[in-house]
C-alpha cells in the first residue's frame with residue numbers, strides 16, 4: 001500500500017535543524033569535532049530553586065494525574081504576576097492568559113483558530129519558520145514584509161499596499177527578533193497597534209527573547225500600548241527567560257476572544273503539562289529574578305567574543321541589544337550564505353545558520369548563536385578566522 005500525506009501537509013518540509021542534525025551526526029561519526037553555533041537552545045540550566053520545585057512536586061502523590069488544559073489557575077495567575085511586575089500590565093488570568101506547551105505550540109495553533117483558506121497573513125522576512133507553516137496548513141496567503149538593515153529590521157508599515165492591508169487578517173511580529181537580533185522601540189508598537197486597528201488586523205507578537213537583553217536594555221511588551229488588547233495577542237515563554245527550553249512552558253496573553261479560541265481548541269487537543277512542571281514554572285515566575293541579569297551578562301560576554309571576531313573579519317552587522325543571536329552579512333567575496341555555512345561546517349566543524357533559512361531577505365546573512373560556553377566559542381572563532389584567512 002502506498003501511504004501519501006494529506007494534501008494540506010504535503011508542502012510541510014522537514015524542519016531545517018532536524019536535517020542539519022543528521023548531517024552533523026554523520027560528520028561526528030567520521031571523527032569531526034563539531035561546535036554548534038546554529039541552535040538557540042540555552043546551554044545553562046535553570047536556577048536550583050526551580051529544579052527543586054519540580055522534584056518536590058514530583059514526590060507528591062496528587063501531582064501525577066492530568067493537568068488543566070491551558071494551564072492551572074495558579075500557573076495563569078503566576079503569568080499575570082510576571083506581566084504586572086515586568087511590564088506594569090494588568091491581565092485577567094482567566095480570560096486574558098492561556099498556558100501553552102511551549103510557545104511554538106501556540107504560534108502554530110493561532111493560525112489554526114483564526115485563519116481561513118485565502119486569508120492574507122503579513123509575515124516578517126526573515127522570520128521564525130512556524131508562522132509560515134501555520135499559513136501553509138490553513139492555505140492562507142503570506143505577504144512578506146522585508147526586515148532590512150536600513151529600517152533597523154522593523155517592517156515598513158507604509159510599504160504594505162493598501163489593498164493588502166485592508167484584506168489582511170493577521171500580522172506576525174517578533175521582537176527582540178530571531179534571527180536578526182533587532183529590537184523594537186515602544187513607539188513602533190504604538191504605530192503597529194494603530195495600523196492594526198485601522199485595518200482590522202490581528203497582531204501576533206512573538207516575544208520569547210523579551211528577557212534576554214544586554215547593556216541594560218529592557219525590551220517592551222506590545223501589551224504596554226494602552227489599547228493593544230483590542231487587537232494583539234503576545235506569546236511569551238519560559239524557554240529563554242528561565243533556561244527552560246525543554247520544559248515546554250509558554251503563554252499567550254492579551255485579546256480575550258483569541259485567548260478563548262485557543263483555550264477551546266487546546267481543550268480538544270492536549271491534556272496540559274505534567275503538573276510538577278507547572279509548579280516549577282510558578283516558582284520560576286514568582287521567585288528570585290536576580291539571576292536573570294547575571295545570566296544575561298554571560299550571554300553578553302559571549303556576544304562580545306563573536307562581535308570582535310566578526311569585526312576583524314569585516315562582516316557587516318549591528319551589535320545586538322537582545323536575543324540569543326548575532327546576525328551578520330558575510331563579507332565579499334562571499335555571496336552565498338548557504339554555501340558559506342556548509343563549507344565552514346565541513347572544513348572546520350563549526351556550524352552556523354544560513355540566513356536564507358528564515359526567508360529570502362536573509363540571503364547573504366548568517367546567524368550565530370550565543371548558547372555555547374566562552375572557551376568553546378573562542379575556539380570556534382579561531383577556526384572561523386583561520387578558515388576565512390586561508391581561503
Ligand SMILES: Cc1ncc(COP(=O)(O)O)c(C=O)c1O
Pocket residue numbers: 040101102103104105128174177178206208236237238239245249250
Ligand atoms: C522567535 C521564536 N519564537 C518562538 C520560539 C519557540 O519557543 P518555545 O520554546 O517557547 O516553543 C522560538 C525558539 O527558538 C523562537 O526563536
